[in-house]
Amino acid sequence: MAGPIVADGAVVLHDKTIAAVGPFRELEAEFAGAAVEDHDGCVxxxxxxxxxxxxxxxxxxxxxxxxxxxSFTDWLTEMLSEREALGVTGPHVEEAALDVLQVQHDSGVLALADIGNTGVARKLVGVFPGLLFPFLEYLGLTRGSLVPALKKLGKADDHIACTAHAPYSTHPELIRALKKRADQLGFLFPIxxxxxxSENSMLTSGTGEMADFLRKRGFYEDTFSWAGIDIEGSVQYLHSLGVLDEKTLCVHAIHVSESEITLLKESGAKICLCPGSNRFLQVGTAPVAAYLRQGILPALxxxxxxxxxxxxxxxxxxxLAEDHPEIDPYEILRMATAGGAAALGIEAEYGTLDPGRSSHFLAVPVASDLQKEQEVCAALVHRGSSTKPQWVSG
Ligand SMILES: [Zn+2]
Structure with missing residues (x-):
């Protein structure tokens, strides 16, 4: 994921790290006597x-x-009421979470950033064979909810990473306090x-579906007009709060203008795209080509x-490939690997097969008649959830 694909390549593993990557013929001579594990027909x-x-x-x-x-707010309403009806925590929640985590591992996922309002994911950290980063999410838009939220945050254990839900649901002072704490403790700040x-129209003019939804629930109190900020959209809003930097992970980032993409690039903030959820909720598609054009490699x-x-x-x-056929499949593979590793700050060890990085990676079977680099990448990207990778560990 850092350079061209090596046909008939080899990866040399030593002491849980990658020692060398290159053509098998060359490495076989250089590391004569090393035990060889053949992954014929695999990438x-x-x-x-x-x-x-x-x-x-x-x-x-x-x-x-x-x-x-x-609509999006209909889904939110349905999700919140179903969650309350079934119980926010309990064995049924934990078992379902564990099942999903197991499938993630089996399908080749090495690391995950999890967002939750409960401690469910924190309990699973020791169970998952890869890396699971749990974040405790805060929200509350009204002034009335601000003081108790800040008090709760002040008492949170330093080893727990805390974060904000979204601009539409979280008071600006709470967003600032959460980001400040994340910086002090060295945590990533996903939001x-x-x-x-409708988040944009709510932030810019206090109108639209989201503002109406929150007003109906008694959560909207013109928080944004008193903030006195002249903004174009959510990214500019977060920039005005001073919370955009290289340790901020902007999730979804769909309705973002070209000048806001420049802001993201300048701040070094990371992006995570979620095409599957976006398609189901019909909230639109992110400006992926514009991100790549400005030199931002999103995570997925x-x-x-x-x-x-x-x-x-x-x-x-x-x-993502279906929604954006103009994007090179190799770039999409990089998003799911190198882009994700950079977003989570683990790129020194993961995300590419390079000397010095982790010797825990994937062997993915592909059809043996694929010859060109482009064909191999396209085959990997277009096969979807039927892909059955195997873990390799040195
Ligand atoms: Zn989410």
């Missing part, structure tokens, strides 16, 4: 990085099996950004089973 590639999931919503998979809700188009995430009929990183690649 050797880095493990996948799922940069956005909510494991604690796994028991709500039935919400994404039927027809999608009429949903510009997922429904599945989001939760409650908004995605299949929680599969392979399917995310397939859907």
């Amino acid at each position: 050797l590639m880095p493990g996948l990085i799922n940069a956005h999931i909510h494991l604690e919503l796994s028991n709500l998979a039935h919400l994404s099996q039927g027809n999608p809700a009429e 949903h950004v510009a997922e429904p188009v 995430g599945t989001d939760s089973a409650a908004s995605n009929p299949e929680v599969s990183m392979w399917r995310e690649m397939q859907l």
